[in-house]
Amino acid sequence: MLPSRRFTxxxxxxxxxxxxxxxxxxxxxxxxxxxxxxxGPEILHSPTSLPRQITFSGYxxxxxxxxxxxxxxxxxxxxxxxxxxxxxxxxxxxxxxxKIPFPGRxxxxxxxxxxxxxxxxxxxxxxxxxxxxxxxxxQFHALIIPSAxxxxxxxxxxxFMVSIPDEILEAARLDGANELLLFWRVILPLSRPALATVAxxxxxxxxxxxxxxLLYLNQPETYTVQLGLYQFKTSIPGENAQEIWAATTLxxxxxxxxxxxxQDQFMRAFANVTLK
Amino acid sequence: MKRLGQRIWRYAWGYVFVxxxxxxxxxxxxxxxxxxxxxxxxxxxxVRPEDYVFVGIGNWxxxxxxxxxxxxxxxxLYNQGIFILLKNGLGLISAVLLFKATYFSRLFRTIYFMxxxxxxxxxxxxxxxxxxxxxxxxxxxxxxxPLDAPVFWKFDRWLPMPVIxxxxxxxxxxxxxxxLLAGLYTIDPQLYEAAAIDGASGWEQFRYITVPQLQPQxxxxxxxxxxxxxxxxxxxxxxxxxxxxxxxxxxxxxVLYLYAQAFDRxxxxxxxxxxxxxxxxxxxxxxxxxxxxxxxxx
Numbered sequence: 001m002l003p004s005r006r007f008t009x010x011x012x013x014x015x016x017x018x019x020x021x022x023x024x025x026x027x028x029x030x031x032x033x034x035x036x037x038x039x040g041p042e043i044l045h046s047p048t049s050l051p052r053q054i055t056f057s058g059y060x061x062x063x064x065x066x067x068x069x070x071x072x073x074x075x076x077x078x079x080x081x082x083x084x085x086x087x088x089x090x091x092x093x094x095x096x097x098x099k100i101p102f103p104g105r106x107x108x109x110x111x112x113x114x115x116x117x118x119x120x121x122x123x124x125x126x127x128x129x130x131x132x133x134x135x136x137x138x139q140f141h142a143l144i145i146p147s148a149x150x151x152x153x154x155x156x157x158x159x160f161m162v163s164i165p166d167e168i169l170e171a172a173r174l175d176g177a178n179e180l181l182l183f184w185r186v187i188l189p190l191s192r193p194a195l196a197t198v199a200x201x202x203x204x205x206x207x208x209x210x211x212x213x214l215l216y217l218n219q220p221e222t223y224t225v226q227l228g229l230y231q232f233k234t235s236i237p238g239e240n241a242q243e244i245w246a247a248t249t250l251x252x253x254x255x256x257x258x259x260x261x262x263q264d265q266f267m268r269a270f271a272n273v274t275l276k
Numbered sequence: 277m278k279r280l281g282q283r284i285w286r287y288a289w290g291y292v293f294v295x296x297x298x299x300x301x302x303x304x305x306x307x308x309x310x311x312x313x314x315x316x317x318x319x320x321x322x323v324r325p326e327d328y329v330f331v332g333i334g335n336w337x338x339x340x341x342x343x344x345x346x347x348x349x350x351x352x353l354y355n356q357g358i359f360i361l362l363k364n365g366l367g368l369i370s371a372v373l374l375f376k377a378t379y380f381s382r383l384f385r386t387i388y389f390m391x392x393x394x395x396x397x398x399x400x401x402x403x404x405x406x407x408x409x410x411x412x413x414x415x416x417x418x419x420x421x422p423l424d425a426p427v428f429w430k431f432d433r434w435l436p437m438p439v440i441x442x443x444x445x446x447x448x449x450x451x452x453x454x455x456l457l458a459g460l461y462t463i464d465p466q467l468y469e470a471a472a473i474d475g476a477s478g479w480e481q482f483r484y485i486t487v488p489q490l491q492p493q494x495x496x497x498x499x500x501x502x503x504x505x506x507x508x509x510x511x512x513x514x515x516x517x518x519x520x521x522x523x524x525x526x527x528x529x530x531v532l533y534l535y536a537q538a539f540d541r542x543x544x545x546x547x548x549x550x551x552x553x554x555x556x557x558x559x560x561x562x563x564x565x566x567x568x569x570x571x572x573x574x
Contacts, residue, residue, distance in 0.1 A: 010376075011376075011377075011378075014373050014376050014377055015377065015380075017369075017373055018370075018373050018374070018377060018380075018384045021370055021373075021384070021388065022384055022387045022388070024446075025387055025388055025390065025391060025446065025450075026387055026390075027406075027412070028391075028402045028403075028406050028446065029390070031402065031405070031406060031412065032402055035405075047405065047410060047411060047412070048410075048411065048412040048415055089296045089297065089300075090297075092293045092294075092296065093293055093294045093296070093297040095293060096289070096290040096291075096293035096294045097294065100287050100289060100290035100293070101287060101290075102283070102284065102287035102288070102290030102291060103280060103283050103284055103287070105290060108294065115301070115305060117559075118309070118555065119503060119506075119507060119554070119555045119558045119559070120507060121507045121530075121531055121534070121551050121554050121555055121558075122309065122312055122551050122552060122555040123304075123305070123308045123309070123312070123551075124531070124534065124551055125312065125315070125534070125538055125544060125547045125548040125551050126307075126308035126309070126311035126312040126315060126548060127304065127308045128538070129308075129311060129315070129320075129544060130304075130307065130308055130311065132322065145300070145304070146300070146304040148296070148300055149296055149297045149300050149301075151297075151301075154297065178289075179289035179293075180289070183293075204393060207395070208393075208394075208395035208396065210395070210396055210397055210510040210513075210514065211509055211510055214513075226395055226396075226397045229397050229398070229401070230397050230514050233397075233401060233514075233516075234516055244401065248398050248401050248402065251395065251398055252393075252394055252395075252398050255393045255394070256390060256393060259389075259390065259393050260386070263386055263389070266389070266392070266393065267389060267454050270389075270392055270451055270454075271451050271454040271455045271458070272455075273454060273455055273457075273458035274458070275385070275454065275457065275458055275461075
């Protein structure tokens with residue numbers, strides 16, 4: 001089981017398996033890219049072969065018929081506002097439970113941990129009833145406000161913040177900084193790794209969210225990229241093949257690029273582990 | 277009491293900082309939670325407001341006797357059984373391979389984790405075409421033997437759940453890989469050295485050292501997989517099934533059924549009850565996992 005640096009047949013086998021795995025994982029991405037530059041009939045009749053001739057008419061169609069810019073705008077409004085609000089408010093609460101020993105803090109933190117155990121499906125219907133009665137259905141804040149802070153993210157940031165030495169805080173307090181200033185000037189910069197984790201989870205989560213927009217943003221002018229792609233795909237089955245692959249590529253490639261640059265942060269966010 | 281008052285005043289910022297969370301939780305956490313219990317006692321509907329009738333535990337009885345609910349529960353357990361085995365099995369194999377590989381390990385890890393960032397709509401779009409009757413997988417299977425003719429698996433009675441489990445494995449096994457890989461680095465190398473001196477083969481080392489030492493990681497993966505897996509919705513919805521999961525209900529999951537009751541039948545009270553019922557089942561299975569896993573692994 002120890003890593004070895006000698007050439008052996010078992011090393012050959014290991015690399016052969018790793019390469020096969022890599023091809024299987026990468027192929028669907030390749031399939032998506034390849035079909036996005038084919039013509040419609042070619043996608044339907046020979047989906048697995050390489051494009052005979054590269055065409056970008058699918059991408060053109062996406063902007064003309066799917067109103068891609070509007071979809072991107074809506075998804076960005078959601079993802080950016082949820083990411084900023086949730087990361088900030090979760091960090092604020094995390095700082096209080098990590099570093100300010102106010103009476104009742106431990107009980108409050110215990111209560112937070114309990115709320116984390118409740119499966120999300122329980123909230124689906126009653127939250128819809130509530131948002132419906134408030135008249136928020138069809139408006140962005142129906143999704144933004146309930147996501148403005150979350151216990152799981154408070155927990156993640158808190159776990160990081162407890163390791164910040166108290167001496168740093170005491171020194172700043174002696175210099176006359178109030179807690180708000182301290183939070184903004186000292187705590188937030190020191191907590192950058194935890195904030196990156198939470199920001200990534202927030203952004204990917206809201207960008208990829210399907211059920212939320214399906215319930216609350218079900219009018220064409222408020223469609224997000226995910227909902228727009230779904231509606232486009234199911235409205236006329238078998239049609240629009242070119243546009244579907246072009247749209248799929250456009251939605252996915254920006255995320256993949258960000259992932260390539262921040263892969264360590266992504267692994268920490270999604271798997272909660274640090275790898276060298 | 278005076279001391280407590282002083283401390284409250286001294287640490288008042290603490291209360292200020294948790295207030296946004298507290299207010300939002302009261303409004304969008306606690307209130308819906310209470311509302312869901314309340315709604316289970318009524319028949320309630322947006323389109324038939326006059327239908328607001330107290331039914332006591334009627335919704336619960338209807339849920340326990342509803343064959344479609346049990347069908348949906350069977351489907352999701354069928355799906356998750358396959359998914360959890362495949363995803364964590366492949367995760368373990370790839371983690372061991374990455375651990376042993378000396379060069380390019382990071383590159384392969386990057387590729388294996390890539391599908392994690394893909395959205396469910398994109399995942400099912402790609403998955404549907406790649407596994408479809410004229411997609412690459414079936415083309416290969418037909419050409420080299422195992423299949424006689426392409427299969428329209430979406431309309432089959434038993435195939436949708438396993439195929440969706442395979443598609444989901446592609447997306448999620450990277451997380452298992454990375455978690456188990458981190459676990460492998462924490463195993464004391466002396467264990468392997470001692471075993472090698474005692475003449476243990478590679479397989480025996482894997483079976484009696486690697487797998488038991490990774491128990492904490494497996495426990496974490498199983499608990500999280502089951503909690504999220506049982507709540508599957510977007511996968512079956514976006515692949516184009518109706519809200520009852522096809523003519524045989526072959527792709528009906530509990531959350532899809534809940535959605536159908538709420539937004540197709542407009543039975544809000546009943547849908548709310550199904551949500552509670554599913555949450556209870558999830559809680560029960562989680563407790564069972566805690567009970568049956570060795571104490572030191574949790």
